[in-house]
Amino acid sequence: MEGGVSAEPARFRAWMGRWPTGVSIVTAAEAGRRHGLTVNAFLSVALSPPTVLVSLSRDTDTEPVIARTGRFAVNLLAYDQRPLSERFARQVPPEEKFEGLPIREGRLGIPLLEGTLGSLECTLAQSFTSGDHQLLLGTVEQIVEGREAPPLLFYRSHYGESDPAGRLTLAGAPP
Numbered sequence: 001m002e003g004g005v006s007a008e009p010a011r012f013r014a015w016m017g018r019w020p021t022g023v024s025i026v027t028a029a030e031a032g033r034r035h036g037l038t039v040n041a042f043l044s045v046a047l048s049p050p051t052v053l054v055s056l057s058r059d060t061d062t063e064p065v066i067a068r069t070g071r072f073a074v075n076l077l078a079y080d081q082r083p084l085s086e087r088f089a090r091q092v093p094p095e096e097k098f099e100g101l102p103i104r105e106g107r108l109g110i111p112l113l114e115g116t117l118g119s120l121e122c123t124l125a126q127s128f129t130s131g132d133h134q135l136l137l138g139t140v141e142q143i144v145e146g147r148e149a150p151p152l153l154f155y156r157s158h159y160g161e162s163d164p165a166g167r168l169t170l171a172g173a174p175p
């Protein structure tokens with residue numbers, strides 16, 4: 001194994017790309033306005049009480065909305081929802097992201113995306129600043145079951161290609 005090199009942000013980002021993830025869309029709402037962004041920094045933290053963590057860049061439009069309203073939802077994308085991931089990763093006004101999408105409102109009043117693998121509605125339990133990101137710990141209040149379908153995957157800056165039978169190809173994978 002080679003020796004280490006200094007942890008510059010671009011190198012760190014590329015290295016982390018070796019860790020495959022699913023893709024989610026984190027949603028929130030304030031004063032009747034919907035917000036959301038694509039997030040792969042999502043994990044389960046505790047079972048009792050059920051707790052998740054999402055890490056959001058502090059310059060996103062959505063993070064301050066969650067800080068003010070104290071609630072958010074995590075919607076897990078299915079293999080055929082790559083267009084949604086791309087749409088919610090664009091820096092456009094929030095209305096444009098939701099335009100024409102089938103949405104329903106969850107019990108906490110947060111927009112939930114249809115056609116996903118499922119959604120979690122959370123209340124904000126704690127929030128920590130870490131560098132240029134905000135770590136949001138959410139207590140899971142509602143579990144919404146979605147489709148039985150393979151997930152959308154992200155690996156080495158590429159989306160995994162998958163068919164309905166769940167056969168996956170990771171485009172960024174070394175031969």
Ligand SMILES: Cc1cc2nc3c(=O)[nH]c(=O)nc-3n(C[C@H](O)[C@H](O)[C@H](O)COP(=O)(O)O)c2cc1C
Pocket residue numbers: 023036037038039040041042055056057058059060061062063085086088089090091092154
């Ligand atoms: C696959 C993928 C994963 C992403 N994961 C995150 C993430 O975990 N946290 C984050 O802050 N941004 C993440 N982004 C970038 C945001 O989606 C992007 O900056 C978005 O424009 C922010 O939207 P907003 O400013 O309207 O809230 C990701 C983008 C992609 C394509």
